[in-house]
Every structure is written in C-alpha cells, then in structure tokens.
Amino acid sequence: MPQEGDKKIFIEPTAPATPEAIHAISREIVRSHFEKLISNLSDPAFDAEGRIQNLSALLNLLQVELRGRDLSRPTQIAKEVAEKIGEPPVNLMDAGAARQFATTLKATWKAELFVLEDFEDPLAVAAGLFERFQIAPKDGQIPPFISMATAIETAKQGKSAEMRRKLEATGTLLLECFGNVSLEQAARRITEFCRFLHRLPRDHGQRHGKNRYQKEEVSVSKRELIAAADAHDAECYEMVRRIPGASERQQLAKLPDLLSIRMTHKNLERHLDRVHDILRSAAASLGYPGKTKVLTYSALAQEMKSFSQELRKHEPLFLRMTRPKTRSRWSGIRLKKLLTSPIYRGCYSLNRRTRPGKKLIRDAIYWVPLIIMTMGTRLTEVLQLKAGDLIWHDDGVFCLRFAWSVEQDGKTVASRRVVPIPQVLLELGLVEWIKQRGYDAESRRQHATGGCQGIRCRRTYCHDERFGCRRPLRET
Numbered sequence: 001m002p003q004e005g006d007k008k009i010f011i012e013p014t015a016p017a018t019p020e021a022i023h024a025i026s027r028e029i030v031r032s033h034f035e036k037l038i039s040n041l042s043d044p045a046f047d048a049e050g051r052i053q054n055l056s057a058l059l060n061l062l063q064v065e066l067r068g069r070d071l072s073r074p075t076q077i078a079k080e081v082a083e084k085i086g087e088p089p090v091n092l093m094d095a096g097a098a099r100q101f102a103t104t105l106k107a108t109w110k111a112e113l114f115v116l117e118d119f120e121d122p123l124a125v126a127a128g129l130f131e132r133f134q135i136a137p138k139d140g141q142i143p144p145f146i147s148m149a150t151a152i153e154t155a156k157q158g159k160s161a162e163m164r165r166k167l168e169a170t171g172t173l174l175l176e177c178f179g180n181v182s183l184e185q186a187a188r189r190i191t192e193f194c195r196f197l198h199r200l201p202r203d204h205g206q207r208h209g210k211n212r213y214q215k216e217e218v219s220v221s222k223r224e225l226i227a228a229a230d231a232h233d234a235e236c237y238e239m240v241r242r243i244p245g246a247s248e249r250q251q252l253a254k255l256p257d258l259l260s261i262r263m264t265h266k267n268l269e270r271h272l273d274r275v276h277d278i279l280r281s282a283a284a285s286l287g288y289p290g291k292t293k294v295l296t297y298s299a300l301a302q303e304m305k306s307f308s309q310e311l312r313k314h315e316p317l318f319l320r321m322t323r324p325k326t327r328s329r330w331s332g333i334r335l336k337k338l339l340t341s342p343i344y345r346g347c348y349s350l351n352r353r354t355r356p357g358k359k360l361i362r363d364a365i366y367w368v369p370l371i372i373m374t375m376g377t378r379l380t381e382v383l384q385l386k387a388g389d390l391i392w393h394d395d396g397v398f399c400l401r402f403a404w405s406v407e408q409d410g411k412t413v414a415s416r417r418v419v420p421i422p423q424v425l426l427e428l429g430l431v432e433w434i435k436q437r438g439y440d441a442e443s444r445r446q447h448a449t450g451g452c453q454g455i456r457c458r459r460t461y462c463h464d465e466r467f468g469c470r471r472p473l474r475e476t
Helices: 019-041 048-067 072-085 095-118 127-132 148-156 161-178 183-188 190-198 222-241 248-257 265-285 297-314 332-339 364-375 379-383 423-428 430-436
Strands: 347-349 352-356 390-392 398-402 417-420 459-464 469-475
Touching: 019 072, 019 095, 019 183, 048 072, 048 095, 072 095, 095 127, 148 161, 148 183, 148 265, 161 183, 161 190, 161 222, 161 265, 183 190, 183 265, 190 265, 190 297, 222 248, 265 297, 364 379, 364 423, 364 430, 423 430
Parallel strands: none
Antiparallel strands: 347 352, 390 398, 398 417, 459 469
C-alpha cells in the first residue's frame, strides 16, 4: 500500500481520453514544437550548442523517468497543451494516453536534436511526424494554430454585409459555448454546441436591455439565460403538478402557454450551416486539416431527439416549446386585388397611381411585382437588377441575370443564376421597357455562363415605401 508522502507515479484514470483528444493534443505538441524550431533557426542569436546540450539532457532524463514508470513529465506537457487548445484536463486521462504523449515527445525531441546536430532540413526530418498528425507545411512554414476567433474572422472575409452579420452571430455563440479554443476541438464537440443551442431561449439576442430610455447595455451570458429559462420551466412543471385532480394529459395541455420559448430547429440548422462555412473557409485559407462537414441534418435531428429523451427521463412532463415564424403565401383574392388595381388597369396620373383612370404607366412599380410572381425571385434581387442584366441566350430566349456582380448581394452562392423571362412578360413588353432604359440587349449577344460584365443602369432608383419597390429618382 502506498504510504503518505510517496510520489504518485501516474494519474489514475477516471475518464479515459478519446482517441480524437489524444490525437489533437499530440498534433499540437508536434506543430508548436517545430514552429518554434523553424523560428529559432532563422534567428542569428539562437544558441544551437546550448539547445543541443539541453535536449540531450532532457532525453536522458525522460528515458530514466519512463523506466521507473514516471509519466508526470509528458502528462504535464500534455496538460499545458490541452489548456491551450481547449481539451478536457489531462488529469482525467489514463496511463495509456500518457504513454502516447511520451512517445510523441521523444520522437519530437529526437527529430530536433538530429536537425541541430547534422544541420538537416527540419521539414524533411519531421516528414513522418507531419504525415502522422496531418500537418501540412506551406512555403516552408508550419501552419499556425487556428483559434476559433481567427477562423470566424477569416470566414467573414469577402462575404456580404448580411452574411457577415450572421457569421458574427454564430461565432459569438461558439465563443460563448467553448471559449477561444482550437477550431479542431470545436469541430469535434459540435454535438455539445447543438445541445447548447437546443436549450437557448428564442429571444436570447434581445436581452441586452437597451431601449430609447436605457442606453447602457446589460451584459448577460447565454448560459445565464439558459439557466433562467430552465428555472422558469421548473416552476411551471411544479405549478401544473399542483392542479387538483389533473391527469398527466391535462397537465401537459396547460404547459405550452407557460413554458419558455426556445430556439427553433430551423435556426439550429442555420447555425450548423454557418459552422460548416467557417470550417470550409479555414480549410481553404488557414490549412485546417479536419472535416468541413461534421454533422448532417438527419444526424442533427436524431441527436436532438435523443437529447430530449434524456431530459424527459429527469422530468416526465418535459416539453420543448418553439415558435417558428409564420409565413403565408398570398391568397388568390389578394393577388386578384393587386392585379386588378389601377396600377395594372389604368390610373389617373403618375402622382395618383391608386385612383382609377385611363393611363397605364409601365415603370418599376408596374414590373417588379410581375417579375416576382412569374420568375420566383426575392424582392431584393429584383431591385438590384441593372439594365445590363438583360441578356440574349444562344437558345433564342431573353434572360435576366440575378446577383451577377459584386454590388448585387445574393442570399446564398446559388443566388447567382440566369433565369429565362416568361412569355407573359415578353408579351407585356418587359424587354422593350428595359431597352428604353438605354441598353440594347441584342447588340451584346452574350452567353448566360460566360461571366460577362453588365453595364451600369442610367437611372438611379430609390425605395418607395408605398409599393415596396424602387422608383426612378433622377438621371445619372
């Protein structure tokens, strides 16, 4: 039996480390070590002889410690690296993980010693280690440590203002959930992030406390909001249990009006899509070696279903309340009212468009609703069209290009497309109206996929709140 004061040789396993966690810690040990080595080799003040003597002593000491089953040195180094990249504490890892760290540490020190003694290329000497831990040097440099904050900022580059705002929102939630850990660590813990969002109140972004009377923002963490919502729900469960003579079904019927509203599953999928966008940007720009799609929609739905079942084991009355946005299409009556209005049957004058008359004015107010109804586009896409977006396709049809230039923001990458103009719009004179704007499409016979550049429209438009579209403002 060990006596008091005896040295503990290795940490007893309480929660064995996963192979992914061991690989991530070992990879960072190798990556950071050789990153520092390459930096030292380019420093004229670097004392190579002193480092050789220090490495030789460390290797001999490590060998003696390992023979005595003392794994404290590799465990301590792995613990420091784990804290850096956001892995669970190393004191929860078993002796088998510590031996793997010791093997990685010995191989790294021996490779450095070989580089310094024989003046060899460090990238060539460590090629085996790099291949084992998926480290891909670029231009003679080791890829940097990719933190979550760095990956988020990289993903926002080159995006539209709307997409940057959405990536910022998802990035804030990632940092709130994990902290500024390594991107690889966050990707492996994506299920934990989804469970975090699963419990988040729907109005979490409106709890800053700012209004026209209160200018100071109140800082409330997302975890505090989750805890407050959980406490409120717990009170609701106790309240319905105290209803005299109510069955479980009757108790459940009372809960929907009482419980906190949580984030919808659709929004959860959108945040997951932005996580994948961050991973793809990191792989393209930062050398991220991991998977760029870590969870599918079906796997996400199954995981959230399992999580709800776990919560129901602790609370038999558990319900997760959401309130999706209600989007309803226009009814036939509303469409008929629009298409039989004075805008399409004849108005009194240009300034009296809602009064019946004999003038039919075919301008943006006339065309924009028709384009949306017949071509299935978004309102913003139509309002951003230029005269140069009318093209003549080789198939013998006129087409409109949507989200084609950098000034035209599309919601997604797929928004950049070419759509044929329906026959009904051709018969009403849409092409002739565009040509009157100062651009003849037939004089520039261009292919829809040719990457051609449109010209700037000769009119400047402003937003007309009465009709939800832009009207000509002035000649430019």
